[in-house]
Amino acid sequence: MSDKMRLFIAAHFPEETNQRLLEFNNFLKENARGNFTKPQNLHMTLIFLGETDSKTADKIVKIMENTIPNHPVTMKFEKIGRFKRGNESLVWAGGDSQKLSEIHQQLSTELQNTGINQDLKKFVPHVTLGRRIQFKTPSRNEKEIDEFLASINAEFETSISKISLMESELTSTGPNYKELFTIIL
Numbered sequence: 715m716s717d718k719m720r721l722f723i724a725a726h727f728p729e730e731t732n733q734r735l736l737e738f739n740n741f742l743k744e745n746a747r748g749n750f751t752k753p754q755n756l757h758m759t760l761i762f763l764g765e766t767d768s769k770t771a772d773k774i775v776k777i778m779e780n781t782i783p784n785h786p787v788t789m790k791f792e793k794i795g796r797f798k799r800g801n802e803s804l805v806w807a808g809g810d811s812q813k814l815s816e817i818h819q820q821l822s823t824e825l826q827n828t829g830i831n832q833d834l835k836k837f838v839p840h841v842t843l844g845r846r847i848q849f850k851t852p853s854r855n856e857k858e859i860d861e862f863l864a865s866i867n868a869e870f871e872t873s874i875s876k877i878s879l880m881e882s883e884l885t886s887t888g889p890n891y892k893e894l895f896t897i898i899l
Contacts, residue, residue, distance in 0.1 A: 720882045721766050721894075723778065723821060724757040725814060727789075727841075731872040732756050738794060738807055738868065739843050745862070748802065748847035755891055758789075758841050760818050760877065761825065762833040770830060774879055775895045777824045782897045787813045787874040789839065794866045796847070796859070803847045803859075807868055808840030814874065815839070874899055 727735075732753065739750050763774065789811040796803035818837045825832050849859050879895040 717767055719766055719768070719771060719894075720884070721763040721771060721774070722759050722880050722882060723761045723763070723774070724759050724878055724880050724891075725787075725789075725874045726757055726876045726878060727872055728875045734870065734872075735807055735841055735843065738866065741866065742794075742805060742843060742847070746805075746844070746847045746849045748805075748844045749888065750844040751842055752888065755889065756841060757880070757891070758814075758839060758874075760814070760837070761821055762835075763825075764831060764833065766830075771879065771894065773828055773830060774825070777821065777828065777830075778877070778879060778895065778897060781820045781824055782817060782877050782899075784897060784899060786899050787811060787817070788871060789814060789874055790871045791868050794843070794863045794868045795840070796863060798856075799846075801848065802845075803849075804845050805843045805847045805863070806840035807843055808838065809868075811839055811874070817877070 735756055736753055743750060790809045791807055792809035794805065794807050796805045815837060822832060822834075849862075876896050876898045878893045878897075881892045881894055883890045883892070
């Protein structure tokens with residue numbers, strides 16, 4: 715691990731779930747343009763840690779080892795939604811997992827107790843499908859876009875295969891992610 719790193723903790727899904735998420739992306743690409751998530755970058759961020767060093771990363775690994783259970787965790791995807799950013803959107807697939815929310819809370823508490831900085835935004839379980847998304851039909855108003863996204867059948871249940879400490883390197887072609895430490899569930 716290098717000295718300065720941009721880190722986050724992420725949940726990962728089995729390949730069949732990633733394929734389903736990519737199907738949603740392909741459908742969205744027919745109706746919108748923007749920066750769609752690369753297949754290798756599909757994940758659910760549990761906690762964004764930001765810039766840190768290798769000594770702090772080692773502490774995060776210990777917290778993960780002591781906090782994350784090594785048994786299966788399920789996730790129920792329920793819908794495709796968006797976070798609006800001007801005339802663009804961040805489009806996501808999301809849902810609910812009580813156990814994942816508990817893991818997030820336990821990790822967050824332990825990180826705070828250890829004095830490790832983290833993004834304290836409310837945890838909303840979602841996988842980013844695309845950023846800077848603009849829907850192709852210019853006449854669509856906000857309500858029509860939301861109705862279009864709601865019409866996509868995104869209901870399915872899956873397992874979370876692993877939780878990892880990830881390093882994010884920002885490049886001109888988008889982020890590159892590297893697993894630094896992983897717990898298989």
